[in-house]
Amino acid sequence: MDKKEIAGDFKRYYGHRLGRDENCRSLHYAYEALSMVISDRLTEQAKKTYNVYKKHDCKRAIICRWNF
Numbered sequence: 001m002d003k004k005e006i007a008g009d010f011k012r013y014y015g016h017r018l019g020r021d022e023n024c025r026s027l028h029y030a031y032e033a034l035s036m037v038i039s040d041r042l043t044e045q046a047k048k049t050y051n052v053y054k055k056h057d058c059k060r061a062i063i064c065r066w067n068f
Protein backbone atom coordinates (compact mmCIF):
# COMPACT_ATOMS: atom_id res chain seq x y z
CA MET A 1 0.00 0.00 0.00
CA ASP A 2 2.11 2.84 -1.27
CA LYS A 3 1.34 6.26 -2.71
CA LYS A 4 1.38 5.07 -6.33
CA GLU A 5 -1.18 2.33 -5.66
CA ILE A 6 -3.48 4.69 -3.78
CA ALA A 7 -3.18 7.35 -6.49
CA GLY A 8 -3.87 4.74 -9.18
CA ASP A 9 -6.95 3.46 -7.36
CA PHE A 10 -8.18 7.03 -6.86
CA LYS A 11 -7.83 7.79 -10.57
CA ARG A 12 -9.58 4.54 -11.46
CA TYR A 13 -12.54 5.22 -9.17
CA TYR A 14 -12.74 8.89 -10.12
CA GLY A 15 -12.41 8.38 -13.86
CA HIS A 16 -14.10 5.06 -14.49
CA ARG A 17 -16.46 4.12 -11.71
CA LEU A 18 -17.78 7.62 -11.09
CA GLY A 19 -17.43 8.64 -14.72
CA ARG A 20 -15.69 11.95 -14.10
CA ASP A 21 -12.81 13.41 -16.04
CA GLU A 22 -9.99 15.69 -14.96
CA ASN A 23 -11.92 18.87 -15.87
CA CYS A 24 -14.81 18.25 -13.47
CA ARG A 25 -14.88 21.03 -10.90
CA SER A 26 -17.04 19.43 -8.20
CA LEU A 27 -15.14 18.13 -5.17
CA HIS A 28 -18.01 15.79 -4.34
CA TYR A 29 -16.83 13.11 -6.76
CA ALA A 30 -13.23 13.43 -5.60
CA TYR A 31 -14.44 12.91 -2.03
CA GLU A 32 -16.46 9.84 -3.06
CA ALA A 33 -13.49 8.36 -4.92
CA LEU A 34 -11.21 8.93 -1.93
CA SER A 35 -13.71 7.35 0.44
CA MET A 36 -13.91 4.28 -1.81
CA VAL A 37 -10.12 3.94 -1.86
CA ILE A 38 -9.91 4.23 1.93
CA SER A 39 -12.73 1.72 2.35
CA ASP A 40 -10.94 -0.76 0.08
CA ARG A 41 -7.69 -0.37 2.05
CA LEU A 42 -9.42 -0.85 5.40
CA THR A 43 -11.22 -3.93 4.11
CA GLU A 44 -7.95 -5.42 2.84
CA GLN A 45 -6.29 -4.89 6.21
CA ALA A 46 -9.28 -6.35 8.07
CA LYS A 47 -9.19 -9.47 5.89
CA LYS A 48 -5.46 -9.90 6.48
CA THR A 49 -5.91 -9.53 10.22
CA TYR A 50 -8.81 -12.00 10.24
CA ASN A 51 -6.79 -14.58 8.29
CA VAL A 52 -3.78 -14.25 10.61
CA TYR A 53 -6.00 -14.71 13.66
CA LYS A 54 -7.70 -17.70 12.06
CA LYS A 55 -4.38 -19.29 11.01
CA HIS A 56 -2.85 -19.00 14.48
CA ASP A 57 -6.09 -19.87 16.33
CA CYS A 58 -5.96 -16.69 18.40
CA LYS A 59 -8.51 -16.10 21.09
CA ARG A 60 -10.80 -13.11 20.84
CA ALA A 61 -12.43 -11.08 23.55
CA ILE A 62 -15.71 -9.30 23.02
CA ILE A 63 -16.42 -6.36 25.27
CA CYS A 64 -19.95 -5.17 25.72
CA ARG A 65 -20.15 -1.76 27.34
CA TRP A 66 -23.31 -0.08 28.50
CA ASN A 67 -23.45 3.63 29.21
CA PHE A 68 -26.32 4.98 31.22
